[in-house]
Amino acid sequence: MFQLGKTIVSEAIIEKDFMCNLSACKGACCIDGDAGAPLDPEEAEILKTIYPKVKPFLRKEGIAAIEAQGVYVTSEDGDLETPLINDADCAYVIFDKKKVALCAIEEAYNQGAITWKKPVSCHLYPVRVQEYSEFSAVNYHKWDICDDACTLGAALQIPVYKFVKEALIRKFGEDWYSELETIANKL
Structure with a gap:
């Protein structure tokens, strides 16, 4: 975990790969x-x-x-x-x-x-945000129905944070995302 502004971010969103594979899961998360x-x-x-x-x-x-x-x-x-x-x-x-x-x-x-577009929680998936009084926790949510998305993400080498870039910017802003990219590049 690391702190980024008023968020505590799981390193899993940088380390794990993900790319929705609708042809495999058929949108099971919905x-x-x-x-x-x-x-x-x-x-x-x-x-x-x-x-x-x-x-x-x-x-x-x-x-x-x-x-x-x-x-x-x-x-x-x-x-x-x-x-x-x-x-x-x-x-x-x-x-x-x-x-x-x-x-x-x-x-x-x-x-x-x-x-x-749609609820930000849907747009962010597989990232889940839990709001607390002093900060927001930004975590990767592992769900077995998304195993094919993890496999495809790994094959394409797309980390979770890049897959949900638009949604993260929507939720936290461009500056926050730029800082996240800087941290990801250092890791």
């Missing part, structure tokens, strides 16, 4: 697990605003889940998350012709319907 995508309070408000523009991109099951539970939910721990369909798929998940899970929010963004 349909496996026991909770929705973590949301910041500001993101929950954004979802309220953009939902009418995202709704046409959603599956009927997603619409039903969102209209029953809300555009976001609060977990038992008080965390904000995207709602789930039958305690499985993220309510915002859609599928392409090859049955690969995609994000309806991101699809709306890609088609110019909205200007917000």
Whole structure:
């Protein structure tokens, strides 16, 4: 671990390799697990605003889940998350012709319907950020459904921090990322 501004960063994001391999995993991170995508309070408000523009991109099951539970939910721990369909798929998940899970929010963004890409927690994956009162912990999350992504990342020699560069800049800024690159080059 090392400190970078008000973050404590796991060296694993520099040492581990990663490149999503959707042809292998089919977007399992959006349909496996026991909770929705973590949301910041500001993101929950954004979802309220953009939902009418995202709704046409959603599956009927997603619409039903969102209209029953809300555009976001609060977990038992008080965390904000995207709602789930039958305690499985993220309510915002859609599928392409090859049955690969995609994000309806991101699809709306890609088609110019909205200007917000998707929750930063999704954009950052496999990096997870835990907020504390004095700092943010930036960690690599190892999940067996991403083994193919680790294999592909290793073959292409793409470290995690480079794979999620855009998302890290979105979360922490250009200067923070530049400092991260400097540290990575020294290691």
